[in-house]
Amino acid sequence: MIQSTKKRSQKAGLLPGTLVHIGERLEERSKITVINYGTEEFSRVEVKTPEECMPLKGKSNVCWIDVTGIHEGETIEKIGRLFNLHPLLLEDIMNTDQRPKMEVYGDYLFIVLKMLFYDEKEKSAIMEQISVVLGTDYVLSFQEKESNIFNPLLEHLKNDKGRIRKMGADYLIYSLIDMIIDNYFLILEKLGERVDNLEVQLITSPKTETLKSIQKLKREMIFLRRSVWPLREVINSMERGESPLIQSSTYVYLRDIYDHTIQAIDTIETYRDMLSGMLDIYLSSVSYKLNEVMKVLTIVATIFIPLTFIVGLYGMNFEFMPELKWPWGYPFVLLLMLVIGLTMLYYFKRKKWF
Amino acid sequence: MIQSTKKRSQKAGLLPGTLVHIGERLEERSKITVINYGTEEFSRVEVKTPEECMPLKGKSNVCWIDVTGIHEGETIEKIGRLFNLHPLLLEDIMNTDQRPKMEVYGDYLFIVLKMLFYDEKEKSAIMEQISVVLGTDYVLSFQEKESNIFNPLLEHLKNDKGRIRKMGADYLIYSLIDMIIDNYFLILEKLGERVDNLEVQLITSPKTETLKSIQKLKREMIFLRRSVWPLREVINSMERGESPLIQSSTYVYLRDIYDHTIQAIDTIETYRDMLSGMLDIYLSSVSYKLNEVMKVLTIVATIFIPLTFIVGLYGMNFEFMPELKWPWGYPFVLLLMLVIGLTMLYYFKRKKWF
């Protein structure tokens, strides 16, 4: 399950601006990769300390520095000093309990996003934070953990000398966000399959576990919604041209990922509606079953209780009970009971009880 | 049922701008029809390749190129190159999992809409995407599959030399949208009939299938709403004069279809409210029935349990039970039981149990 709250409380009592990592530690050590590319050149180097980055930052179009593992305050701080980043921004990078947001600082732009992965074992979505800084000719990205989500992009940057190599840092940012959002649909489809499975299960054999699965999935939708919904605002404000760092030619691409975000939100809402409907069906099928059980009990009891009364009647030990001496008494009573039983069956049949 | 999600995931990991068809393949081969018309002339030619279109594009008022079948990336790309369309726009045409939207590009306007059809076999609505490009003197339309929805319009264009032949491409776009929306009401009426049928069924013989039909119809309303609701915004922004491609004389027509869209949304909302009310009635009628069943059981059991006790009492084998020897014992016990039974019946009658 997507975790609900991180141990943010460890920050209470600390002064603002103190760098504390909030969230699980997902990597042993931070890893820094420096990628330089332009129309003609492409290079990719892994370095050990932030200080090694600066000499590598070439004069090519764009320099992309990707940091995986964000629990080392020192590393983050050094990078912050190298690129002259605001202390609050560094605090936000290390705090994985952020809402997606965009902030405009003087000569750079800061974006926080959520990446989604699917945990096949737990059968639930995992959420990770990625923080991105966009400068005039550089992009910094901070991921909680190494992932292969950007590999196709790297492959393309390396081999293809096409459009992307000519475009600026803002197009790189767009490409990153586009890949993250495309990945959302992968997760949504997996969850969609689970919704469909639950629906089948609900119709064939509703159990109390089905209800718990519905509730669990419903809550996962709440968490997903919380991480996708603010994205809408983020991309919207990027598109509204609030920063000179984003060229107007990139706007059409931003509008495109804006549409995808809306599509993702729509899908989540639809799943939520479906799950609510399934809850109604579950509850009503429980009521329906109770009804069925009661009918069986009522039919059996209502037929046999009067009959049992009659046989009890002739089991009484009164000395003066003339019927007991009649030779046809016994067959007559048997007949009487048969008539009573059939009448009742007919009555229930007419009431459509079975 | 209207499908909930298309296999959009196949796009994850691909770079933006890659042309991939998302959705079911509904046509064998794409078909291209070129229609030219003006005050005096009208021509309609079917061509095989996009390249054949350009020479046909006459000097008359409007050239309408209608493409049915959108799964052939190559065809779409060629048309895109001929009319100088943006790659993202072409991507959107091939992706049938779009929300209705309008986008303003420099010298053309791009509109995505949903067409509704009614599948008589499945008794549910089918949704198809139509993308329309409006240029200064041309209109491109891309449908998933051939349909006869625009036949009356074609007939009119061919025979009538009236208003529509004199009007520009924007009036053609309006006519197309108007026909699509008029078609919505056909679908809504079919669904309305099903709502009415369900209501009758609910009152006469509510079954657990009734509940499932209500839920199915309710979900169909959710999907319809999702495809009609954004249309409101689309037409609204066309009307607000965001593009010089739409002449101000066309605004009054756009306002008209805007009203129709609101009307369609209203109808969908009303059906949803009705279906919710029906769910309440279903659940309460299940409760009511349980109540009825319980009453029958309780009346029968409550009357006969004490009587059975009495007959059991005189079935005991004690040697010293004076009543058993009384000559009037048996008739007296019969009378006693009659009195008890009638008293109980009276009690239940007064409690209005039957």
Added chain:
Amino acid sequence: MIQSTKKRSQKAGLLPGTLVHIGERLEERSKITVINYGTEEFSRVEVKTPEECMPLKGKSNVCWIDVTGIHEGETIEKIGRLFNLHPLLLEDIMNTDQRPKMEVYGDYLFIVLKMLFYDEKEKSAIMEQISVVLGTDYVLSFQEKESNIFNPLLEHLKNDKGRIRKMGADYLIYSLIDMIIDNYFLILEKLGERVDNLEVQLITSPKTETLKSIQKLKREMIFLRRSVWPLREVINSMERGESPLIQSSTYVYLRDIYDHTIQAIDTIETYRDMLSGMLDIYLSSVSYKLNEVMKVLTIVATIFIPLTFIVGLYGMNFEFMPELKWPWGYPFVLLLMLVIGLTMLYYFKRKKWF
């Protein structure tokens, strides 16, 4: 019941601008009345064809042409030509399935409203459409059927030489709308009485019919809301001074009917809230009754089942059952059963079951 959808589908496939009457035909033939009035004069003439209107249109302050019966396309079209009305406007007049709206055309203003009547037989509200066109010195009104709702106004116009005769056409429009809205309150009071009656019925003898009445009334509220709610926007935009046809001195009157509309909407919302609360009470009273029934069954069964066991015990035919031979066996068993019965009664009493 207010009808949910009109057969709008007959328009599908027709070109925009085609005049088709949508809705029930409520009048045999259209009737046209021409009323001319000014500070000094007043005349009222019934004519047969639209052509006869024009010569009657005097030079007095205001000419009001009232048309009842809107199914004759030809008549509507002729009037349209005489007053130079837009074809879409004529289409809207004949389509009774419109939302209330106001549209500003160059030199006239078009308003569509709903009138409410109460059908005493069906005990439900009936809705009719009235379309009004406001020109510089004329008012056209199109009603579905003749009604006496405007009689007091006509009476006043005829006899009184006061304010209204001096005012322009916009004041006449205001007076018409005011009378229509005042009429809403008549209907709302009738519906309010039914809500009150239902509430009494719910407390004294809730039946499954009560539930259906609640649902029916709730749906009527939905339809009423749909026809009153847009009125708010209509009057609001009239008041915002969007047209030079409405003099600023009329604004204070428009604000007044705006308040009345809000009041009507408030009343409808309150009724809806009340009906929802009644649904809750109904459902809970059904649960409560089930509880009561179960208690009676449980008390009777729980007391007598053990007693029946005891009498069964001493009805066994074992040869060696010493109790059966004791002279005090029978009285002792009777006493034992009395004690058991009273203990149980005490237990239920303490549990507050009765």
Added chain:
Amino acid sequence: MIQSTKKRSQKAGLLPGTLVHIGERLEERSKITVINYGTEEFSRVEVKTPEECMPLKGKSNVCWIDVTGIHEGETIEKIGRLFNLHPLLLEDIMNTDQRPKMEVYGDYLFIVLKMLFYDEKEKSAIMEQISVVLGTDYVLSFQEKESNIFNPLLEHLKNDKGRIRKMGADYLIYSLIDMIIDNYFLILEKLGERVDNLEVQLITSPKTETLKSIQKLKREMIFLRRSVWPLREVINSMERGESPLIQSSTYVYLRDIYDHTIQAIDTIETYRDMLSGMLDIYLSSVSYKLNEVMKVLTIVATIFIPLTFIVGLYGMNFEFMPELKWPWGYPFVLLLMLVIGLTMLYYFKRKKWF
């Protein structure tokens, strides 16, 4: 209970501007009090006819004319003529079925508010309307009935020569509204006590009356909300400086009562939420009780039904039943039944049924 709708229907068919009193007649005769005050002087005179007011209107800072009883159309009309008030305004004063609102007329301002009182007998809130007109140097107030709500203010005006005597008519208006809103909290506390009492009752002994009380209180909240909510907008628009009649130095006071209004709305919303929660608890406690009742029945029946079968078995009259002749048959059967009974009890214990 606060009445839901007043007999507004009596206005249907009347021309706008006709003065008709809508609501209950709460006073025998209208009473007019004229209060004049300035830095140095204070006078308070009761007059019988509106005409007597004008000579009394001194040259001091503020003249406050308070009218109690608003059913006499003639009186209202005379005052209207003296102060040159708009006919629609007079209509609104006499119609007690108004929403709180503020209207700006040329040189005066019209405010309608609701005053709340608590009826100790009916244990519910009573609502009364007060209309206030603010001119440059005068204030007119129209109450439905005499009340002592403004007595502290009058006392203060008479004795204290402080701030209020120096301030203008707008400060008087503020003081009136402040006193009315402070009074709301008195009512809200009384209702809050009832909510708390209901909660205690719900936990100790939930009855079907408790449910009805919850519903009644919930409806009262709906009515309160309707009369307090628009107040927010009223004060907001006064504060936004829409009228030169309100001096900017008064704005800070208006902001203060705006805060109080928000506070009152918040309190009402909280009570509504609490009452909704109580409804859930009630319904679930009914379900819970049914469960308890069923458990008792099931335990007793399930234990004794098999035992009764066994004793019935040995009550059969077959000639060849060897067990009946065994000397240990009877004790063995008793033991068998004891074992069965205890096993069942253990089973229910393990299932945590008691």
Added chain:
Amino acid sequence: MIQSTKKRSQKAGLLPGTLVHIGERLEERSKITVINYGTEEFSRVEVKTPEECMPLKGKSNVCWIDVTGIHEGETIEKIGRLFNLHPLLLEDIMNTDQRPKMEVYGDYLFIVLKMLFYDEKEKSAIMEQISVVLGTDYVLSFQEKESNIFNPLLEHLKNDKGRIRKMGADYLIYSLIDMIIDNYFLILEKLGERVDNLEVQLITSPKTETLKSIQKLKREMIFLRRSVWPLREVINSMERGESPLIQSSTYVYLRDIYDHTIQAIDTIETYRDMLSGMLDIYLSSVSYKLNEVMKVLTIVATIFIPLTFIVGLYGMNFEFMPELKWPWGYPFVLLLMLVIGLTMLYYFKRKKWF
């Protein structure tokens, strides 16, 4: 539990501007602490009367006067006079039943906030009000009761000569708010633990107390929401630069605490959603249990009732019952009953009743 309403009613009938303490008296006597700091100096003095403050107000950067205990009207009034504060502001300080708000007065700014503490005994959140006044070079803070929430800040001010000593009064205000909001997360985590505990309890052993705990926690969420939600607006309006007292360099910090507020609101909303989901699970598990109980009863009763009838049949005392004389009668009846019993068990098994 957080108290719902304070005795605000004691203000009804009083003139505006009268200083009355509303809320519990949490401190014996007010305590005043004067803190002066600048780049080089730091001093902290406790004084007894407000008059002693003024001489202490040094020429250093910032003078922070912290008052704990706000029930002494005289003290508050004196401070108000010294700093020339508006009477309504003083009234607000003493009224602890305020919504969080910010008000801009000429040369100072007034902020009301809620502080949250966790009462370990009652296991619920406690809310206290803090009012802050921001002047050009001074900050006044008024707390209901002494707390150690600002101790880290004081420690830092004393020892560190870093950033905060150089910053102005607006940065101090920011630091105070930041500490208050960080504290919210401490409380939210405690409540989050209780939500998790309740969830476990719900699955293992749902009792009627569980329901009451859910409701109690849900209501606490309502109160928390009410005190955190307006904070959003407060910080937002500070950030929008409505006052020259806040330097633009502080905006980035305000944006940071704005994000934290949104995060806190999101967490509260999530808890509310989770609690609602738990309510559904509780209700459905009650239904489910009823179902289980009914099944046991029905199985036992349905099997034994027919068998009891059979043994009753052969307990009848008719003289002519041939079966009774057959030697194989008894074993045959036993076999018959065994067959009936097993058939029923098979039937229930197939219906998946156990």
